[in-house]
Amino acid sequence: MKTRARKAPRAASAPCGGGAGTGSAADFIPPRPSLTRLREAAAHCRGCDLWTCGRVVFGEGPRDATVMFVGEQPGDQEEQARKPFVGPAGGVLDRALAAAGVPRAETFVTNAVKHFKHEQRGKRRLHKTPNAGEVIACRWWLDAERAIVRPRVIVALGATAGLSVFGKPTPIGKFRQQAIQLPDQAQGVITYHPSYLLRLPDRAAKEEAFGKFVEDLKFAGKLAA
Ligand code: URA
Ligand code: SF4
Numbered sequence: 001m002k003t004r005a006r007k008a009p010r011a012a013s014a015p016c017g018g019g020a021g022t023g024s025a026a027d028f029i030p031p032r033p034s035l036t037r038l039r040e041a042a043a044h045c046r047g048c049d050l051w052t053c054g055r056v057v058f059g060e061g062p063r064d065a066t067v068m069f070v071g072e073q074p075g076d077q078e079e080q081a082r083k084p085f086v087g088p089a090g091g092v093l094d095r096a097l098a099a100a101g102v103p104r105a106e107t108f109v110t111n112a113v114k115h116f117k118h119e120q121r122g123k124r125r126l127h128k129t130p131n132a133g134e135v136i137a138c139r140w141w142l143d144a145e146r147a148i149v150r151p152r153v154i155v156a157l158g159a160t161a162g163l164s165v166f167g168k169p170t171p172i173g174k175f176r177q178q179a180i181q182l183p184d185q186a187q188g189v190i191t192y193h194p195s196y197l198l199r200l201p202d203r204a205a206k207e208e209a210f211g212k213f214v215e216d217l218k219f220a221g222k223l224a225a
Contacts, residue, residue, distance in 0.1 A: 016053035016118050016125075021046050025140035035063060038144050042114055048137035050115040050130070054079045059110025059145045066224040067102065068151035068186075069093070070142065072160040072193060073113035076125050084109045085194075092194035093157075096210065100217035108149050112164035113138045135164050146184060153179075153224040154186045155217070158193025166190070176216055179223055187223055191216035 025047030030037050039058040045051060057074035060083055069085075077087030085093050097104045112135050118125040130138075142164060146154070156162040162170035166180065170190050180188040192213050200206045 014052040015120065017049050019049055019052035021048035021051055024137050029140055029144055033144060035148055042141055048134045050117050050134055053115040053117055055082055056114045057082055057084055058114060059108055060084055061108030063149060065106060065108035065149055066152045067220060068108040068149060068154045069157060070154060070161040070165055071111045071157045073111050073130055074116045075127060079116040084111055088198055089194040092197050096213050096217055099214045100221060102217055102221040108151060110142060110145055112142060112161045114141055130160060132163065135160060139164050151186055153220050154188050155220045156188065156190045158196065162190045177219055189220045
């Protein structure tokens with residue numbers, strides 16, 4: 001057995017959440033970063049205890065995007081593809097964006113937390129919601145993405161993204177369809193997380209929520225125009 005600590009142990013060597021992080025992603029942000037340099041640096045982040053949870057999924061999209069979407073954290077399929085919102089939630093987002101007339105390719109899509117927090121159950125990796133400490137530790141990456149892309153509108157998808165983008169709990173039912181001024185000149189919007197739509201029990205509830213979601217995306221699109 002090896003006793004010497006390796007600089008970057010493989011994630012599989014410790015369970016997800018089992019590695020002590022430095023407490024902040026700020027320790028890993030390169031000076032005067034570009035999106036490419038940020039992406040490279042984020043791959044080695046150990047800013048919180050989620051660094052053993054697989055690979056980092058960084059944001060994706062054009063540098064001049066006017067709308068930025070912020071999800072919670074990558075899921076199982078996103079971690080495998082190393083791309084945000086490519087699994088079932090991504091499918092819902094794609095359909096809603098199409099219905100709202102907002103081309104996804106023109107938007108920047110990222111997450112509040114860049115690692116997939118999960119619990120291993122046999123072969124399956126079950127989603128675990130990141131806690132506030134992890135959101136705060138990881139927000140440096142999101143802030144760096146924001147500083148480069150400088151979107152006109154930032155759409156928080158769900159409560160975790162809301163906590164990250166607005167810095168405090170922001171109830172969706174109360175704040176949806178409102179433009180919230182952010183300190184970096186962007187307007188913030190909060191709406192449902194697409195996974196919430198997937199979890200709704202019946203078809204009628206799903207359709208109603210999907211309709212509201214599409215309205216919120218249209219609202220964000222108009223705000224950015
Ligand atoms: N859920 C998220 O919040 N983000 C993703 O990238 C995928 C699912
Ligand atoms: Fe770094 Fe964020 Fe991953 Fe934590 S979740 S290790 S802060 S990239």
